[in-house]
Each structure stands twice: as structure tokens, then as C-alpha cells.
Amino acid sequence: MKKTVRPAYHHGDLRNSLLAAAEALLMEKGVAALSLREVAKATGVSHAAPYRHFRDKAALVEALAATGFKRLQHGCEQAALRHANDPARQLTEAGMAYLLFATEKPAIVHLMFGGSISLGACGADLQQAADAAYASLARIVGNGQQSGLYQQADVMDMTLTAWSAVYGFSLMLTGGLLGKRVSTRAKLRLQGEAIAQILLNGLLRR
């Protein structure tokens, strides 16, 4: 055989290996304790190697956060498709999908909304992923208004309110603030739906 194992050079996809290792370490030890050197070691590569694939530590963290926003966007789009004629349901389900994600990967949510990252001053990839997710949510809110279900308020204001609620509640969830109140999947669904109900009530016309 011509091709031999090259122990020095890596498997051709070091970038993704690093991201996976970073996510695992993030889950384990939290945002603050995440170190690039440890990520490198876990991937079996020298501590300088990641710099071939990420400009700096922030760039790696941003890439991880971007996956979260893509997931949020995906949840919105799925909900919009599945409940095509029920804007209220679209909003509730999109929110619930995100909350489930938040319990699965709390560390990523911390990254997305936790201020470790400044969405005001970040790379183009992350910026774009966040904008796309926001646009998806805005579309769902827009559906509700066009159908005459919601009041005639600024769509942007309504979207901002919904986004803030998701933002805030997901962080409370991952921050362990809620404790026993959402200790099971069933309880989480109940709590999420209760909040969605109030939020929705706020959007409806009177």
C-alpha cells in the first residue's frame, strides 16, 4: 500500500474534531474553564495546532455558538412547516423546541446568550447565524399578525418580546435558577407552555 498512517498529520478534519472536543469539555466543565490547550490535548494534537483552523480562542467559541443559533432557526422553521395554519402553535412549538435544546446542551445556550460572546462585535459567521434565527422567529410572529390573530403592534416589538422571553427563560433554565420546578421533561413542558400562554396572550388582539 502506498498510503501509510501518518501519526503527525491529522485526520484531515481537525477543525471538526476540535469543535467536538470543545463541546464535550464545555459540557463537562463550563464556559469559564474551557481552555484551548486542553481542547488540543483532548484531540491529540499540539497546543498550537488549533491556530491553523481558528484565528483565536474566541473564534472557536463563536463557531460553537453559531451551531446553537442554527438549531434555533431550524426549530422555528420546523414549527412553521408543521403547523402551517396555526401561528400560535408555531410560536409555542418553536419555543419548546428551543427549550428542549437548552436542556440537552445548556453549555451551548450559555455561549449563545451568556455574554461570553458579544453579538455586537463577533465574526461574520456567528452574526449571520444569529440574524437568520431572529428572522425565522420574526416570520412566525409575522404570520400571526397577517392572519389577524395578533394585535396591530410593530412586528419588531413583538418579536423582540418573544426573543427576550426565550433568551431569558433558557438562561434561567441552564443557570440552575429554576431547580425542581423544571426537573423533568414533563414539568419543563408545562412551565414552557405556561409562559408561552402568557406571551401569546400578550400578542393577541383584544
Add this chain to the structure above:
Amino acid sequence: MKKTVRPAYHHGDLRNSLLAAAEALLMEKGVAALSLREVAKATGVSHAAPYRHFRDKAALVEALAATGFKRLQHGCEQAALRHANDPARQLTEAGMAYLLFATEKPAIVHLMFGGSISLGACGADLQQAADAAYASLARIVGNGQQSGLYQQADVMDMTLTAWSAVYGFSLMLTGGLLGKRVSTRAKLRLQGEAIAQILLNGLLRR
């Protein structure tokens, strides 16, 4: 005179000096870049001195966050007093007071809600400050329900929704996500009131 200046020993209130220096550095360079050594240097003291007053870096950061929660609580109580017979106004004004604080000291808000801190696993002081702030908000929501203004939902659910919205919106504010939309005090007030309006609408009985 018997009393002479003692350049080695500090002014008797190193703890507060450290907190002030930390807050200034926080404003300047963000949460991530805050270092205990730099705080010590800015205070004119050795890098080991802070350990006389704080168990570790986290303890100092938590003490700073606690001041934010006290402020939030204070805003709620002021609003409750000033608009004693107008629960809706209480909620709006408490929220606005906090948003103004968020623009004044964004770094502190980052600390409070940004996940640098885990309210689930933090010192007793911070825990207590956060709980007290939450209780103040709950009281305002309770006022609205007792007066018959709000729907007959769980007060906890309603408080959680309001808290999440404040939580989320304040972080978007400090994260620079909103940009020109809230570039002036007047715009901020408009945006804050728009969101409060929607939220309030959600709490009202139909």
C-alpha cells in the same frame, strides 16, 4: 503626632476599594478580561492581598453581581411605592428603572445574567440578593392579580415571564444586539414601553 502614614498597610477598606477598581476595569475591558492581579495593581496592592478579603476571584465577581440585584430590587420597591394604586405602572416603571441601570452599567448586568456566574451554585450573599429581587418583582405581579387586573394564572408563571423578559432584553441591550434601535435614552424608553405593553397585555384578563 502618633499616627503616621503606613504605606504598607492599606486604608482600612481595601475590600471596597477592590470592588470599585474591579467595577471600573469591568466597564473598561469586559468580563472576560477582568483579572484579579490587575484589580490588585489598580488598587496599589500586591496581587495576593485580595485573598484577605475574597475567597477567590469568583467571590469578588459575585459580590459585584449582588450589587446589581440589590439595585433591581430597589427599583421594584421604589416603583411599588410611587405608584401604589397602579399595578400596571408599577411593573412598567420597575422594568424601565432596570433598563436604565443596564445602560449605565452594562458590565454589571452581564455579570448578573450573563452566565459568568451560576446562580444555581453561588455564595449565599448573591443567592439572597437575587432571591430578594425576584421576590420584589413577584410582589408587584401579585398586586396586579389581587386588584383583579390580571388573569387568574399562577403568579409564579407570570413573574417568571416578566423576569425572563427583563433578563433577556437587558442582555440584548448590553450585548449591543439592538444597535441604533435604542441609541438614545428616549428611544430606549419607547422600546422598553413597547415591550412592557405587550407583556402587560399578556397578564391582563380577557
Add this chain to the structure above:
DNA sequence: ACCTGAACACCGTTCAAGT
């Protein structure tokens, strides 16, 4: 009691050098 200075084990980042 309160603070210092040296020490330790870590960081992120850079850069010449190897294949």
C-alpha cells in the same frame, strides 16, 4: 490582622522549524 514576594501550575498566542 493585614500585606508582601516568591513560587507553582496553568493560560493564550507567536514563531521558527520540521515533514
Add this chain to the structure above:
DNA sequence: ACCTGAACACCGTTCAAGT
């Protein structure tokens, strides 16, 4: 092109020692 190893300037934390 992709990775290594040494180097640099920083961290947080500990601890004997000073006043």
C-alpha cells in the same frame, strides 16, 4: 499545507515571611 516545540507574557492560587 499542516503541525510541533520552545518561548513570552500573562493568569489564579498558595504560603512562608515580614510588620
